[in-house]
Amino acid sequence: MNFSTIDRRKFLKLAGVGGAVFASGLPGWAEAQGAPGAADFLFVQLSDIHWGFQGPPNPDAGGTLQKAIAAVNELSPQPDFVIFTGDLTHTTDDPQERRRRMTQFKEIASAIKVKDVRFIPGEHDASLDRGKAYSEFFGQTHYTFDHQGMHFIVLDNVSDPAAALGEEQLAWFKTELDRLDRDTRIVVFTHRPLFDLMPQWDWATRDGAKAVELLMPFPNVTVFYGHIHQENHHATGHIQHHAAKSLIFPLPAPGSQPKRTPLAWNPEQPYSGLGFRQVAAKPAAYQFDLTELPVVKKA
C-alpha cells in the first residue's frame, strides 16, 4: 500500500478566523454522480478529553472541556451533530473511579446545545475492561448511522488492549460494506489511526490495514480519528485520514523527539495546541472543509 503524507503547505491559513481550513475529498468526481436530496451540513469533532487527568501539561484540566463546549455552543450556524472520537476519560485502575469519571463527563457533555451527540471509545476509556464501563454509559463501541445521504461507520480499535479491530468486528465491517453501493459516501470514525502512522509510539492499529483494504473499492471514503493529540492529514491511496487535536494536552509531531511526552503548557499562550474541528460536509461533491478551532478565542 502506498502511503503519502499531505504537504502541510497545502493548508489555507485564514487570518483572523482563529482556525485553519483544509479541503478534503474528491471534488468533481462525486459531483457528477450526484446525491439527490442531500444538503450540505456541519459537524464537530472533539477528541481526547481525558477527563480525570491531572498534571502540569494542563493546569486547567478540570475546565478545558467546559470551555470547548461553550465554544461549540457559540458556533453559528450550529452543527447537525457533534462526535467525540475517544479518550473521553483518563484511564484508571479503579472501576468505580472510571464510572465516576464517565458520569461527570457525560453530565458536562450534556451542556452541548446540539441534540445529536455521538461518542466512540479510546483506549483510556475501554482497554482495561474491554469496553465494559464505556458500553454501560455510551452504548455500542462500533455502529453506523446515516445523515444527509452519507454513511458513517464507527470502528472500535481500542476495546482490545492490543489495539486491534479483531476478526469479529472486521467480519461485521465487511458485511456492512458489502451491502453498500460502490458510490456510497462513507465517513469512518475511529480513535487510533488505521494506518501505521508511528508504530514506534503505538500510533497504529494492529489490523488496521485489513479495514483500509476493505474500504479501497469505495472511491468516497474519509477517516476522522484522534489518539495522537494533534492535527494530522494522511492518505492511504485515495482515502484521506484526518487526526484531530486534543482537549487536554498536545503531543509532539511523529518522530520529532525521542519520546512521545506531552508538550509543556505555555502560560503565555494557555490552551495552545488544543482545539476542536468543525467539518463542513458537502455530500453532493463528497467534499469536507475542515476548520480547526481553538478552545478559547485569542484576546
Add this chain to the structure above:
Amino acid sequence: MKTSAIATWTRRRWLKAAAVAAAPALGLGVYHAAAAPREVVISMTVKRFEFSKKVIVVKKGVPVVIEITSLDVPHGFSVPDFHARAEVVMPGIVTKVRFTPDKTGEFQFLCDIFCGDKHDEVEGKLIVTA
C-alpha cells in the same frame, strides 16, 4: 553432438566439489559455505510501567531471541523497525520474540498492549552495532 556429463556441471557445482575435496587438507572436518552466527538470547521482564532492560545492545546480522515474561498484567513487546512483535506477553509465561537486525542504529522497543496510566512509558532502546 553428445554433451559430456562433465560439461553439464555448472561452475558453482565445480567450486563446491573442489571445496569438499580440499576440506581434509585444510583441516576442516566438514564442508560449510559459512557458519551461521549463533542466536543471542536476551532474557527480560516487564511490569507496570517498565521493562527490566531499558537498553539492549545487539549486533547486526546476529539472530536475537528476546525471552520476556510479565510480572503483573498482560503486556506487549514490539520492535516495529524489525517487524518483531509478541502477540502478548502473559504473566508467568516466557514469550519468545525472534528477529535478526539487518541495519545498525538506535531503535525503539515498546509495550503495545495498553496496560494503564503510564503505558506510554513502557519502552526501551535497541542499539544495533556493526
